[in-house]
Amino acid sequence: MRASFASDPDLARGRRVPEDESSFRSCFxxxxxxxxxxSAFRRLKHKTQVFVEHEGDYYRTRLTHSIEVAQVARTIAGALYLNGELTEAVALAHDLGHPPFGHTGEDALAALMAPYGGFDHNAQAIKIVTSLERHYALFDGLNLTWETLEGIAKHNGPVLGELPHALADYNALHDLELHTHASAEAQVAALSDDIAYNNHDLHDGLRAQLFTDAEICELPIIGPAYAEVDAAHPGLDADRRRHEALRRVFGVMVADVIDTSRHLLVTSGAASAEDIRHLGRPVIRFSDPLRADLQSIRDFLFTRMYRAPAVMEIRAEVTRVIEDLFPLFLDRPELLPKHWGESIVAAAGDRTMLARMVADYIAGMTDRFALQEHARLVGNTPRAGGRISHA
Incomplete structure (x- = not known):
């Protein structure tokens, strides 16, 4: 059973290129x-969240993160009687546009692309699923439904102001109504992303010995979770204690989103997915007290993990990899893959078009391939992360 404000596949706006729909699968x-x-989804296996891909087998990658986001999103969507298939589609696609080396790679590429229309991973995800994936006979991209494309583009809220070129180009062909909020399903995907990365960054930071269990016990939500485990299971070994505590933190976040959002949905008066888009405010949210607690956790992670000296050293190294490769390919486009030949010819004399092509190529690289290409073409490639402890 679905709520009246859930996205109904029978009422979907369709695909840019019309297709006969499946007789046994919904469009979502x-x-x-x-x-x-x-292909872009498979490459997430070798793209990082915070740590460089080869640093350790236990750290999260973009692929494992996307799977975790989808799992959380399905749970929340089910509890709120939303469309789980659309929620999962947006969740699985939300990080497709990330370049190698996590947010560090995106920051470097955005700076390099500033003169050429900018770079944004959400916009790049739209470009991937509408153009860069080229496997189907009748169209470039995946020819996804309007609702899924909308969710990828604006799951974090309306996209206003100057648009990244990749999003502006597609939106000119297929209006995604970027000024409105997305469906409740896409909003669930966005909050599930927050839940997943807050939880697994704590796990990964502890494993990397960037902070200790005792230190995070000083934080809201986390300290009570450890205390609950200690009361229920005294003497539990350290690894099990940590896992039991952090799964409780995870549960607190999920339950809060469900309870808060259920109230917001009921009191919104929305009777359709379209009503959700035009409310002018999100309906999938953390409660105010929990949001404040999560900000304390994020502040801790920013200082102790994302800006830890060992991580900052890696950030500098991988930034140099991107900064070396981008101008090299821009000045010598013949180094790009041979099957890009027609596109290179089309971009002749147009440096902006060529720069965007180079950005597409670099953004599609995995961590290991970027390091390999840098070693092959530039040399003196950093180890990019060998100094972080692999507990």
Missing amino acids: QRDRDRIIHA
Whole structure:
């Protein structure tokens, strides 16, 4: 059973290129399946969250993160009687546009692309699923439904002001109504992203010995979770104690979103997915007290993990990799893959078009391939992370 404000596949706005729909899959299920089979989705296996991909087998990658986000999103969508298939499709696709080396790679590429229309990973995800994936006979991209594309583009809220070129180019062809909020399903995907990365960054930071269990016990939500585990399981070994505590933190976040959002949905008066888009405010949220607690956790992670000296040293090294490769390919486009030949010819004399092509190529690289290409073409490639402890 779905709520009246859930996205109904029978009322979907369709695909840019019309297709006969499946007789045994909904349009949103088909979108989800196409995303899972996309080359860009497979490459997430070797793209990092915070740590460089080869640093350790236990750290999260973009692929494991996307799977975790999808799992949380399905749970929340089910509890709120939303469309789980659309929620999962947006969740699985939300990080497709990330370049190698996590947010560090995006920051470097955004700076390099500033003169050429900018770079944004959400906009790049739209470009991937509408153009860069080229496997189907009748169209470039995945030809996803309007609702899935909308969710990828604006799951974090309306996209206002000057648009990144990749999003502006597609939106000119297929209006995603960027000024409104997305569906409740896409909003669930966005909050599930927050839940997943807050939880697994705590796990990964502890494993990397950037901080200790005792230190995070000083934080809201986390300290009470450890105390609860200690009361229920005295003498539990350190690894099990940590896991039991952090799964409770995870549960607190999920339960809070469900309780808060259920109230917001009921009191919104929305009777359709379209009503959700035009409320002018999000309906999937943390409660105010929990949001304040999570900000304390984020502030801790920013200082002790994202800006830890060992991580900052890696950030500097991988930034140099991107900064070396970008101008090299821009000045010598013949180094790009041979199958890009026609596009290179089309971009002849147009440095902006060529720069955007180079950004597409670099953004599609995995961590290991970027390091390999840098070693092959530039040399003196950093180890990019060998100094972080692999507990």
